[in-house]
Amino acid sequence: MQKVIETLLIGLSTGSIYALMSLALVLVWRSTRVVNFAQAGQAMLSTYIGFEIASRSEIFWLGLVFAIAAGALVGAGVDYFFMRVLFKHATSGPAAVVAPVIATLGLLGLIRSIVGLTWGGEFKSIEAPASTDGFSVGDGTIPFSDLDVLIIATVSIILIAVAYIFQRTNLGLALRASAYAPEIAQLAGIRTARTRTIGWSIAGAVGGVAGMLVTSNNFLSPYSLDLLLVFGFIAAVIGGLESMVGSVIGALVLGIGLTFILNYVGTSLVFIGGFSVLILVLLIKPDGIMAKGKARRA
Amino acid sequence: MRKKIAIFILIGWVLLIIGDRVDELRVYQGAQMAMYTIALASIVLLTGYSGQVSLGNGAMMAVGGYGAALTLNNLGTPIWFAFLMAIVTASLFGALLGAAAARVSGPYLAGTTLALAVGLPAIANQFAFLGGEPGLFFDVGFPPERFGDEFTQYKWFFWIASFIALIALFITSNILSSRFGRTWRAIRGNSLAAELCGVHSSRMKVLAFTVSSGLAGLAGAVLAMTISLVAPGAYGLALSFALVTGAVLAGISSLPGVVLGAIILVFIPEISVALADRLGDADKLNNYLPGLIVSVLLILSVIFTPNGPGENLRKHLHKKPAH
Numbered sequence: 001m002q003k004v005i006e007t008l009l010i011g012l013s014t015g016s017i018y019a020l021m022s023l024a025l026v027l028v029w030r031s032t033r034v035v036n037f038a039q040a041g042q043a044m045l046s047t048y049i050g051f052e053i054a055s056r057s058e059i060f061w062l063g064l065v066f067a068i069a070a071g072a073l074v075g076a077g078v079d080y081f082f083m084r085v086l087f088k089h090a091t092s093g094p095a096a097v098v099a100p101v102i103a104t105l106g107l108l109g110l111i112r113s114i115v116g117l118t119w120g121g122e123f124k125s126i127e128a129p130a131s132t133d134g135f136s137v138g139d140g141t142i143p144f145s146d147l148d149v150l151i152i153a154t155v156s157i158i159l160i161a162v163a164y165i166f167q168r169t170n171l172g173l174a175l176r177a178s179a180y181a182p183e184i185a186q187l188a189g190i191r192t193a194r195t196r197t198i199g200w201s202i203a204g205a206v207g208g209v210a211g212m213l214v215t216s217n218n219f220l221s222p223y224s225l226d227l228l229l230v231f232g233f234i235a236a237v238i239g240g241l242e243s244m245v246g247s248v249i250g251a252l253v254l255g256i257g258l259t260f261i262l263n264y265v266g267t268s269l270v271f272i273g274g275f276s277v278l279i280l281v282l283l284i285k286p287d288g289i290m291a292k293g294k295a296r297r298a
Numbered sequence: 299m300r301k302k303i304a305i306f307i308l309i310g311w312v313l314l315i316i317g318d319r320v321d322e323l324r325v326y327q328g329a330q331m332a333m334y335t336i337a338l339a340s341i342v343l344l345t346g347y348s349g350q351v352s353l354g355n356g357a358m359m360a361v362g363g364y365g366a367a368l369t370l371n372n373l374g375t376p377i378w379f380a381f382l383m384a385i386v387t388a389s390l391f392g393a394l395l396g397a398a399a400a401r402v403s404g405p406y407l408a409g410t411t412l413a414l415a416v417g418l419p420a421i422a423n424q425f426a427f428l429g430g431e432p433g434l435f436f437d438v439g440f441p442p443e444r445f446g447d448e449f450t451q452y453k454w455f456f457w458i459a460s461f462i463a464l465i466a467l468f469i470t471s472n473i474l475s476s477r478f479g480r481t482w483r484a485i486r487g488n489s490l491a492a493e494l495c496g497v498h499s500s501r502m503k504v505l506a507f508t509v510s511s512g513l514a515g516l517a518g519a520v521l522a523m524t525i526s527l528v529a530p531g532a533y534g535l536a537l538s539f540a541l542v543t544g545a546v547l548a549g550i551s552s553l554p555g556v557v558l559g560a561i562i563l564v565f566i567p568e569i570s571v572a573l574a575d576r577l578g579d580a581d582k583l584n585n586y587l588p589g590l591i592v593s594v595l596l597i598l599s600v601i602f603t604p605n606g607p608g609e610n611l612r613k614h615l616h617k618k619p620a621h
Contacts, residue, residue, distance in 0.1 A: 035405040037353065037412060086601050093605035094486060094551040098351045101408050102542055103600045105353055109539050109593030116586035222586075226535070230413040237406065271420040275413055282398040282406055 006142040007263045008256060013148035015255020016155035020210035021232025022239065022247040023162065027203040029241050030179040031196045038078060038104040039207050040229035041111030044222065046071035046204070047211030048119055051126050051220055060129035060216070064154075067208040075204020078107060079197045116222045123219040132217055151213050158209055159248060162202065166244070175199050227271070231258070234278045240288020250289065306468050313460045317453060326452045326524070327564050332459035333520040334560035338545050339470045339553060340513035346551030347479055348506035349486030350400060351408040354415030355514050356537035360422075360530065362388040362515020363522040367434040368427070377438045381462060381519050388515020389508050396507035401500045403489070407507065415538050422530040433529025436522040459520050466516060471553050473509065482506050536589060540566070543596040549606020566591055 021039065028036040036042075049070040054063025082103060090099035130146035166172035177185040178192040179199070186192050214228055235254045239246025254277060261273040285291070317325055337359060344350055352358070365387025370380040399410040422428045441454035473479060481502050484492040489499045522528045544563045548555030567588055574583035599607075 029405075035409055037408070082597070082601070089601050090604040094346055094349070094483075095546070095600070095604035095606075097349050097486070098345055098550070099600050099604045101351050101353075101405060102546060103597060105539060105542060106593045106596035106600060109589055110597060113586040113590035113593060117582055117590065120582055121585055226416045230416050233409045233413065237409070241404070268420065268424045271417040272424060275417060278410060278413060279395075279398045282402060282410070286402040286406070 002137065002142070003263065006144050007259050009142075009144040010148065010263075011256030011259035012252065013144070013151050013255075014259055015235075015252040016152050017210055017214050017228070018231045018235050018255050019248045019251035020155060020158065020206050020213070021228050022235035022251045023159070023244060024203040024207040024210065025232055025236045026239065026241060026244055026247040027199055027206070029236070030244075031175070031199040032079075032083065032100070034083070034100040034104060035233065035236075035241075036078075036104050036200075036203070037101070037229065038107035038111065039203070039232070040225045041108040041115075042071060042074045042078065042204050043207035043211035043228070044220075044225045045074055045111050045115055046208030047215050047220060047225070048115055048124075050208065050212045051124055051215065054126050055124075058127065060127060063126065064209065064212050067212045068205045071204040071206070071208025071211075072201040073204070075207070076197050076201035078204070079200035082107060083200075084193065112222050119222075121222060123221050123224075125219050126212070126215050128216045147217055151216070154209065154213060158206060162206065162244070165202070171195075171198065175202075231255075231274055234274055234281075237278060238281050238288060240290045243288065243290035246288055246290030302468070302471070306464050310460065310464050313464075314457075317456050317460075322450060322452055325450070325456045329452065329456040329459040329520075329524050330564050331557075331560040332456070332463035333517050333524060334541075334544060334563050335463050335556045336466045336513055336520060337517035337541050338548070338556035338559045338563075339467055340510040340517065341541055341545040342551060342553055342556060343470060343474065343482075343513065344506055344510035345545065346549075347474060347486065348482040348503055348510075350503060350507065351405075352411040352507070352510070353408050353542065354411030354413070354535075354538050355510075355541050356533045356535065357411065357414040357418050358388055358392060358511045358514035359518030359521060359537070360418055360528070360533035361391045361511070362518035363436070363528040363533065364428055364434070365515060366519035367436040367522060367528040370436065370438075371434060377458070380438075381516060384515045384519035385512040388518065389512035392511020392515075393504065393508040396504040396511070400503045400507040403500075403503075412538075415533075415535050418533060419530040429529070431530065433527050433532075435526060436519075436528050437526055438523050455524050458523065462516065462520055466513060467553070467556070470513065474553060478502075478505070478509075536592075539589070539596070540592050543592045543599075546604070547595060547599045547607075550604075552606055555606060562595075 021043070024039050025035055028034060028039070046067045050063040050067025053066040054060050057063070083100070086100060086103050090096050128147050130150045132145045132147050134141040134143045134145045166176060174185070174190045174195045175198065177188065178190055178195045182192050210228060211225055214225070218224065231254060232251070235251035236247045238250030238254060239248070254274065257277065258270050258274055262270050281288070313328070317328060337355065341352070341355060344352055362384035366380040366384035369375055369383040370377065395410065399407040419431065422433070423430045428434065438458065441449045441451065481492070481497050484495070484497060485499045485502055493499050518533065521532065525532060540563055544559030545556070547562055548559035570587040570591055571584065574587050577583055
């Protein structure tokens with residue numbers, strides 16, 4: 001019984017990091033109709049910047065703040081300098097439909113090479129902001145630690161902040177309106193292009209947090225966030241790609257499920273487990289768990 | 299049709315002559331080019347014709363490579379059968395994957411294939427019969443003795459690879475100009491209109507992914523032959539990136555373009571090594587410069603010539619009326 005509970009708790013902590021990544025993917029998908037595979041690269045670049053600050057100042061939280069700022073800047077930059085130009089040029093012909101997603105792949109490669117050329121390929125690690133020793137329960141310790149509590153708390157704060165922006169501010173209304181009906185939003189006086197850039201920058205910031213948190217008890221390398229991207233994507237698909245709430249629920253379910261596989265079956269089956277979930281969801285409920293029976297728009 | 303066969307035979311003959319005149323390294327690069335033309339043809343078929351994106355074609359190549367290696371190592375079959383099994387394995391795998399991901403429209407196929415490419419090492423390590431990180435040997439054997447002592451191993455690879463590439467391209471070009479090619483283009487252009495004409499669009503998309511996977515698998519087996527090995531490292535994300543880049547650079551919907559794409563892909567490492575030598579700090583540069591070149595080329599070409607370099611030329615010509 002104790003093992004079940006500790007697996008649930010660890011799963012919650014893992015899943016909450018996936019939630020940030022999948023939220024970042026969903027935010028961009030809603031506004032741009034592109035799954036931003038460069039998100040892993042953007043998060044990686046932000047995490048490297050956060051790592052640089054955190055290791056120099058020896059304050060994790062300062063690093064996190066810089067990672068958030070860098071993520072927001074990079075996200076806005078990607079939309080402003082690449083996506084806008086791309087949508088202006090690639091408008092017709094056989095490549096028009098596929099150009100955006102291919103461009104995000106190119107960006108992922110570009111950011112990865114820039115990071116590799118700057119920081120090299122060695123593994124880096126960030127000093128965790130809290131103890132990674134597990135809590136003691138009775139006469140034993142469980143793997144759930146202070147750091148996990150901190151991760152869940154940080155993610156909750158970020159999620160509440162994003163929810164607040166989307167539900168309670170004019171900016172959020174503009175973001176939702178331009179994602180839902182760009183033409184009508186434009187007629188209502190919303191600058192949809194600028195709003196979209198803001199959406200990308202929120203997604204970038206959220207991705208930066210995900211990168212920092214996942215690195216706080218793991219290593220950082222130019223490839224270390226690829227798996228996070230994949231699990232974020234799977235979580236987003238579980239949630240139906242459209243729904244922010246769905247993506248968070250999907251991520252928590254996926255995180256807990258994969259932790260159960262990790263604790264009860266073994267490390268090697270974690271990826272295959274996640275991949276099977278993706279295939280099963282696509283076969284059984286491709287619209288995701290939050291679908292309300294309306295036609296998909298994309 | 300007869301004309302097409304004649305052209306392919308002529309190309310094959312020219313390749314044979316070239317193969318005799320150039321040095322060992324170029325022969326090896328020739329074999330690589332042949333491998334890339336098959337792999338790029340699989341992307342042209344999938345992306346250029348049916349309008350779907352696979353970001354993990356390297357992983358589909360790995361499936362073919364493993365299929366061929368397992369056949370050859372365990373059953374001791376002739377090599378042609380191993381290559382055939384590469385196509386069969388990858389097509390079957392592609393059909394299964396496609397039935398889930400290519401059936402629904404949207405970014406699902408791109409994400410699923412990318413996930414597969416990322417997880418390839420994990421999968422290869424999971425199943426003992428795939429040989430884990432070091433992979434499996436794939437040895438097509440020495441060239442037949444009747445070719446003489448002068449005939450080197452690499453030239454044998456080049457012969458096999460070119461022969462397979464010519465056949466594969468011939469068949470692909472016929473598929474693309476058949477009913478299927480037209481249907482795929484119709485779906486890409488407007489899937490709703492295509493369905494109104496009686497096309498079963500999701501079934502055709504799965505079929506496109508299946509055929510494309512088969513081609514990729516064949517390319518994977520050819521790659522395995524040239525390096526005598528099937529290992530997850532050889533089929534990583536970098537390969538998938540390079541393939542998409544080659545296809546976009548040469549024009550995503552142009553089958554003859556794959557030759558240009560293959561030439562570019564073969565020479566990128568060479569250019570990057572030369573550049574790294576000039577710039578110093580060889581270690582970092584050698585690791586990341588090829589990726590940088592590939593990504594910059596991909597981004598520039600997808601922004602400025604998304605439909606291939608030919609399109610801008612044609613537009614230019616059309617702007618000036620004849621009279």
